[in-house]
Each structure stands twice: as C-alpha cells, then as structure tokens.
Amino acid sequence: MQFDFTTLAPRDRYRLLTNFVGPRPIALVTTRNTDGSNNAAPMSFFNVMSSDPPLLVLGIASKPDQEKDTAANIRRTGQFAIHMVDMALSDAMLIAGLAVPMGVDELSLAGVETEPCETIDADRITGASCVFECRTERLLDWPNRVLVIGEVSHMHVRRDCLDAEGRYVNPETYRPIARLHGDSYINSDRQFDLIAPELGDVWTE
Ligand SMILES: Cc1cc2nc3c(=O)[nH]c(=O)nc-3n(C[C@H](O)[C@H](O)[C@H](O)COP(=O)(O)O)c2cc1C
16 A cells, blocks of 8 residues: 555554554653653653764654643753663553643652652652663754754663673663554564674675
C-alpha cells in the first residue's frame, strides 16, 4: 500500500509513523513545576542525535494554546532529567503518562523515591538504571509540536548496569524497554550480535 503523507489526516500519520518507526526508547522526563513540585511524563518521540555535543531530542505534542506540562516547564526552566525506562520504571511510566493536572506530582502518585539532580533543578528517581541531566540547547517550535534538543550535562548510571571496568553497558542488568505501537512494548530479552563483514570482502577498488 502507498500513503500520501501530504494529504493524510494527522491521526493516520501518527498511526503509521508510530506503528512502523519502532521500537522507540522511552524517556521518562522529570521537570520542575512552578510551585516547586515534580512533573514527570514519558516520551517515546525520543532519541540520541549526537555525542559531540551530547544531544538528546524529545518531540512533545501540544494542543492550541495548551502545552503539556513537560514542554511548559522546559520552556521556563531550560532544565530536565531523562530516565531510560526499564521494567522497574514501567509502572511509574504508565502513571506519569496520565493527564493529571499541573502541580500534581506524578512521581508521588507512582510511589517512587526521588532525590535532587546534581547539575539541574529537577528531581530524579532513586535507583533508576540510567538518568541524563539536560539543559535546553534549542527548541524548535511548530503550532502543535515542540522539538526539545537537550544537551547532557551529567549522567547517572547504576553501578550494576556497567561492566567491571565501568566503561561499557552490562546487558544482563541494563534492560530498557521500548515502545512498539499502542500498548505494545518490547524488552531486550533476545539480544544478538550482528558482525559486519570486512570491507574488502564486499568491495574492491
Ligand atoms: C509510553 C508513552 C510514550 C509517550 N510518548 C509521548 C511523546 O513522545 N510525546 C508526547 O507529546 N506525548 C507522549 N506521551 C503522552 C504523554 O506522556 C502524556 O500526554 C503526559 O500526560 C504528558 O504529561 P505532562 O503534561 O506532565 O507533560 C507518551 C505516553 C506514553 C505512555
């Protein structure tokens, strides 16, 4: 089948894009509300786009004149923390995805313990596998969308999620989940290696 994205209804573009661009890693984003409380929301329009500078990107939807709390907070403070979602954070992720009013602390609702970040004004979930502290590098605005490009200022990794030397990921303990489509998610239960051939084996000048 062919789909003409220039004439497709927005909900159909959403369905096709999110059904086929996946699995997508999930950022559980924490920000500071105006009253000082925590805000948390999951975002699967999310990925790393550069390591030098270290840039993570979020795509946050909005209704006319009503931004999601995450977008409004990032616009105001320029600071946010991204938790990589794994099974241990999956319940908190679902609760944080509910449309609770601004000022209601989704992390308290989820019953998780928090502590302050090191370099930004946001809280992070105690014991999370991996958290990136970010500052806004730039915002790209559309009427119904903002792309947040964040520069990582600090990273927390739970010790057991790294190998003995503390250099590479330990895939036995770092087990992120990712979004497929709708309510379908995937984890890293079936990891496998793909080894690229030598260039000389496939191409000669
Ligand atoms: C797994 C998952 C992924 C999501 N990804 C996004 C996303 O990438 N962008 C977005 O705008 N909303 C996304 N949402 C919906 C928001 O998390 C939801 O609208 C949330 O209530 C926003 O909270 P806030 O107003 O506190 O920012 C996602 C929800 C779930 C459960």
